[in-house]
Amino acid sequence: xxxxxxxxxxxxxxxxxxxxxxxxxxxxxxxxxxxxxxxxxxxxxxxxxxxxxxxxxxxxxxxxxxxxxxxxxxxxxxxxxxxxxxxxxxxxxxxxxxxxxxxxxxxxxxxxxxxxxxxxxxxxxxxxxxxxxxxxxxxxxxxxxxxxxxxxxxxxxxxxxxxxxxxxxxxxxxxxxxxxxxxxxxxxxxxxxxxxxxxxxxxxxxxxxxxxxxxxxxxxxxxxxx
Ligand SMILES: *Cc1c(COP(=O)(O)O)cnc(C)c1O
Numbered sequence: 001x002x003x004x005x006x007x008x009x010x011x012x013x014x015x016x017x018x019x020x021x022x023x024x025x026x027x028x029x030x031x032x033x034x035x036x037x038x039x040x041x042x043x044x045x046x047x048x049x050x051x052x053x054x055x056x057x058x059x060x061x062x063x064x065x066x067x068x069x070x071x072x073x074x075x076x077x078x079x080x081x082x083x084x085x086x087x088x089x090x091x092x093x094x095x096x097x098x099x100x101x102x103x104x105x106x107x108x109x110x111x112x113x114x115x116x117x118x119x120x121x122x123x124x125x126x127x128x129x130x131x132x133x134x135x136x137x138x139x140x141x142x143x144x145x146x147x148x149x150x151x152x153x154x155x156x157x158x159x160x161x162x163x164x165x166x167x168x169x170x171x172x173x174x175x176x177x178x179x180x181x182x183x184x185x186x187x188x189x190x191x192x193x194x195x196x197x198x199x200x201x202x203x204x205x206x207x208x209x210x211x212x213x214x215x216x217x218x219x220x221x222x223x224x225x226x
Contacts (some may be wrong), residue, residue: 034219159196
């Protein structure tokens with residue numbers, strides 16, 4: 001028997017408990033179920049339990065699942081690295097993109113977003129630990145990318161996304177999550193439309209919610225190990 005319903009309920013409970021502990025509103029954070037490498041049947045099952053937003057990292061895999069799940073009103077979020085030859089399919093098939101990290105990618109997504117769809121919701125991914133091999137813009141590169149997303153009419157600038165490097169010490173983990181939150185606050189002065197902080201995964205969703213996350217992206221603890 002599938003464990004998805006029970007595991008999803010547990011994660012929902014963790015999200016609610018973390019919000020309550022932080023004195024935040026019950027609906028202040030959205031649970032994004034990360035279904036990469038998992039089957040369309042698993043997504044369908046989670047949808048049947050009330051989960052409506054799903055995150056995917058790999059375009060080809062995502063498109064195949066979307067094909068099989070066309071009958072469901074799922075909100076699809078693209079959260080993986082973006083190659084420029086993949087922007088058209090992303091612009092045509094997703095509601096959100098969390099991983100924009102170059103102005104050039106933003107321009108392509110804007111130009112390729114079909115006029116029949118609402119503007120594409122965009123978060124800019126920040127490489128908060130300045131890890132050389134990691135995706136995302138450095139904090140000092142944010143102004144350029146934020147400005148280009150803000151000016152593109154077929155994109156809707158929503159927020160920042162980060163995947164901090166894992167730390168064994170809880171306090172250290174908290175510190176870096178708070179750094180992302182204060183970056184968002186800083187840029188909200190210039191772009192008041194910034195309302196989204198996408199951070200927190202299976203291992204650190206409580207800490208992320210305490211730091212102000214508005215979208216937590218959880219895979220393993222809902223669908224099991226990959
Ligand atoms: C895989 C992935 C997640 C989910 O991670 P889990 O540890 O399985 O919860 C979240 N965000 C991104 C960008 C991912 O690639």
